[in-house]
Amino acid sequence: MKLARDTWLVFQRQVLLMVRTPVWLVVGVVQPLFYLLLFAPLLKQVLGAGSYEEAYRIYVPGLLAVLVIFGGLFTGFSLLGELRAGIIERSRVTPVSRLALLLGRALREVLALMVQAVIITLLALPFGLSVAPLDLLLAYLLMALLALMTSAISYGIALLVRSDAALAPVVNTVAQPIALLSGVLLPLALAPQWLRSIAEWNPFYWAVEGMRALFAGQVGDSSVWQSLLIVSVLTVVAVWWSARLFAERVR
Amino acid sequence: MIETTGLRKSYQSRKGRQATTVDAVAGLDLSVAAGEIYGFLGPNGAGKTTTLRMLATLIRPDGGEATVAGADLRQDPAGVRRRIGYVAQGGGTTDTVSGREELVHQARLHGIGKAEAGQRAERAITAFELGEFADRPCQTYSGGQRRRVDIALGVIHSPGVLFLDEPTVGLDPASRAQVWQEIRRLRGEGMTVFVTTHYLDEADALCDRIGIIDHGGIVAEGTPEELKQEISGDVLLVGLTDGDSVEKAAGALRGEPALHRLETPEDGGLRLYVRDGASAIPQLLRTLDGAGVAPATIQLQRPSLDDVFLARTGRSLA
Ligand SMILES: Nc1ncnc2c1ncn2[C@@H]1O[C@H](COP(=O)(O)OP(=O)(O)OP(=O)(O)O)[C@@H](O)[C@H]1O
Ligand SMILES: [Mg+2]
Numbered sequence: 001m002k003l004a005r006d007t008w009l010v011f012q013r014q015v016l017l018m019v020r021t022p023v024w025l026v027v028g029v030v031q032p033l034f035y036l037l038l039f040a041p042l043l044k045q046v047l048g049a050g051s052y053e054e055a056y057r058i059y060v061p062g063l064l065a066v067l068v069i070f071g072g073l074f075t076g077f078s079l080l081g082e083l084r085a086g087i088i089e090r091s092r093v094t095p096v097s098r099l100a101l102l103l104g105r106a107l108r109e110v111l112a113l114m115v116q117a118v119i120i121t122l123l124a125l126p127f128g129l130s131v132a133p134l135d136l137l138l139a140y141l142l143m144a145l146l147a148l149m150t151s152a153i154s155y156g157i158a159l160l161v162r163s164d165a166a167l168a169p170v171v172n173t174v175a176q177p178i179a180l181l182s183g184v185l186l187p188l189a190l191a192p193q194w195l196r197s198i199a200e201w202n203p204f205y206w207a208v209e210g211m212r213a214l215f216a217g218q219v220g221d222s223s224v225w226q227s228l229l230i231v232s233v234l235t236v237v238a239v240w241w242s243a244r245l246f247a248e249r250v251r
Numbered sequence: 252m253i254e255t256t257g258l259r260k261s262y263q264s265r266k267g268r269q270a271t272t273v274d275a276v277a278g279l280d281l282s283v284a285a286g287e288i289y290g291f292l293g294p295n296g297a298g299k300t301t302t303l304r305m306l307a308t309l310i311r312p313d314g315g316e317a318t319v320a321g322a323d324l325r326q327d328p329a330g331v332r333r334r335i336g337y338v339a340q341g342g343g344t345t346d347t348v349s350g351r352e353e354l355v356h357q358a359r360l361h362g363i364g365k366a367e368a369g370q371r372a373e374r375a376i377t378a379f380e381l382g383e384f385a386d387r388p389c390q391t392y393s394g395g396q397r398r399r400v401d402i403a404l405g406v407i408h409s410p411g412v413l414f415l416d417e418p419t420v421g422l423d424p425a426s427r428a429q430v431w432q433e434i435r436r437l438r439g440e441g442m443t444v445f446v447t448t449h450y451l452d453e454a455d456a457l458c459d460r461i462g463i464i465d466h467g468g469i470v471a472e473g474t475p476e477e478l479k480q481e482i483s484g485d486v487l488l489v490g491l492t493d494g495d496s497v498e499k500a501a502g503a504l505r506g507e508p509a510l511h512r513l514e515t516p517e518d519g520g521l522r523l524y525v526r527d528g529a530s531a532i533p534q535l536l537r538t539l540d541g542a543g544v545a546p547a548t549i550q551l552q553r554p555s556l557d558d559v560f561l562a563r564t565g566r567s568l569a
Binding site: 006009013016017020021085086087089090091092093094095096 | 307308309329332333335336337339341342343344345347348352356357359360361362404408
């Protein structure tokens, strides 16, 4: 109860700060838009897709997954900024729940990324994307969990390295293989067997598979429940890990 | 209100392959009574912030015991947090929100309801005279305005004990005076205030009691008057002309019966501690004259807290 109230309090404040500096929204939407306009035509050729609709059905879920995975992974910078400014320290000398301090911030990131995801989905519709509303909602749930997980991971890394200069290369190094091995740009169905075997150990690969199934209207596909399960479990683990680090390391 | 025994904290730092340990706070015993302004005076790196952060539950001590406002630091850190206010050395306001929004949010973090938080913010704005700027973003505040907001944030929940880490660093004399006035007002309301500073005049003018800290330990404690009385007598500052060496003058004066103590500060000249300055001057002048030293200036001073620090540590704070 107290946790919920405190989290809500921190979340509200974070959302207020975000609304006051809305540049993130422009950057967050314009970049994927470029991919949508400039990369998708290429993809259509490569995949030999008959129509844009078909190309988008494969491409948009991957694009959204990249957006939440990367967006989440880079949120550690804002935590470092607030630590440096003494804002976190000030909240820690109050009875507010420590977990709420972290969770409220991570949920702000989830909200920001979901707003971007919705805008991109809407923008893709006129280009021929079509997806059933319920499937889309389920895809959003999966994305929200992904965003929460990667934000938590990013906070954890930020608390470990403790410096902007170190955070960027570490996050990039983590993100690169994750992105390549999840088949976000091109489906790994095109990949040689050995690459696919490695990818199967990458939870984000399962997430992207689940997303693609949902956008393709195959809600009953086993990849859907598998991805939801895998991502849920990992989200809990990631939040637990970063919350523990936060309680231990922030001093 | 605050009692500590043997409070310790050390930091490991690595320089290349060599690990060094810094004893930031090394066995601190202190006792602060309810309703007093206790000044923690010490040079940079003495361990002031580390002590404060331990007492405010931000870092865990390596050893020792402490009770703050009746709650045990180790057993009941949450109880300590409920009863204290803490204003960090660097403050901590968010650039894009206003002072009022910060005050309301801080109150809510303390578990205060929305309506009540708004009223408290309003009262704080009146009491700290923040009205002129309270509704602008914090990034537009001057240093002094920001510091007053910091302090208002620290007391928004009416704590029994307030920790202030160097509240007046970087402020002009008028703003410092205003901050002192706020601190006295808070004491007047019954709050115990624990303030760190490395300004001698601040410790002297503001604090009821002072602990002088150096290298993580208390080297002297008492009211400003008690501390200064400890340095009995007067201080003579002797300025030398360019031609005369400090060593020569010091050599001549050592062994003078009127002299308790002689220091040679880095900025030149001599600092002589004598029982009765006025009557010692003629004799000291004769001695210097005999050694062929002609002082350029002589000043008679009452001892300051710096003299206390100098006497205890052999270094000067000023
Ligand atoms: N996180 C840390 N890691 C390593 N050493 C530290 C750390 N924090 C403080 N120290 C060291 O502990 C000692 C005491 O530091 P502290 O900040 O308590 O001093 P201070 O009295 O507040 O000084 P100032 O007047 O400069 O604020 C210093 O030598 C400092 O370098
Ligand atoms: Mg300090």
